[in-house]
Amino acid sequence: MLPVPRHLDSRFESAETDDDVLVEVLYQEFGASLLRHVRKATGNDLQWAEDVVQETIVRAWRNAGKLHREPGLLWAWLLTVARRIVIDGRRRRGARPQEVEPADADAVSVPDASEQALEAMIVADALRDLSEEHREVIEHTYLRDRTISEAAEILGIPPGTVKSRLYYGIRALRGILKERGVAS
Known part of the structure; x- marks a missing residue:
């Protein structure tokens, strides 16, 4: 669990009226820690981890009215959502073949009889x-x-x-x- 300093309580309370402020506070206070946590879950894939963090914050913004503003509960909610996004990503990657760059048309050999x-x-x-x-x-x-x-x-x-x-x-x-x- 991430220790949350007491001075954050007032920032989260002021974010209750403005969802955009909430997103900014979440990025500032939890973004780096969430990215470190998600990088481990994504096999150290930085690009995928950044996408997961961004999607997690977007979901927090969409659900801003339903979120508990207590920092400990927010952190737990963010971790749960990020974990589910990673799981969904793994499932998608397993269900669809990995994309590759198309071969250069001049380099493709065509069977010639x-x-x-x-x-x-x-x-x-x-x-x-x-x-x-x-x-x-x-x-x-x-x-x-x-x-x-x-x-x-x-x-x-x-x-x-x-x-x-x-x-x-x-x-x-x-x-x-x-x-x-x-x-x-």
Whole structure:
């Protein structure tokens, strides 16, 4: 509890008629002590503590007609209100993500699929240079995600032939891409 000197009683009594005088007296007499107390409650966040003290005094001003003018009771009321404001602030901060500065628009990376699209176009063009037999087995196995057996059944050829054509087709495709400077 904050010790309140006896000389304050007369100042609080004169503040009974004027609410603005009350606010001034509260700031002068309790502001520094309240700020020290609130800084501890806010984790030593000076800006937040100053906001809490200001809001506490504003609430005292709004409720000036209801306040007991005895310094000890005023101090207890101010501490209670300040504590509740801090609790409300903690709840708000917990319920909402902490705000951050927006990133510079030039620094934000945007996913770009242009390289993948270019590679797909080059591979599609290289596939056209393969023989029809090799292109068919590559399309059925790699592009349509079919098994060797499924591709063999659709194409009407034995599975061993699909494997052979796939092996030589992929080898030819790598050679074409290497010529074009795409594969190593």
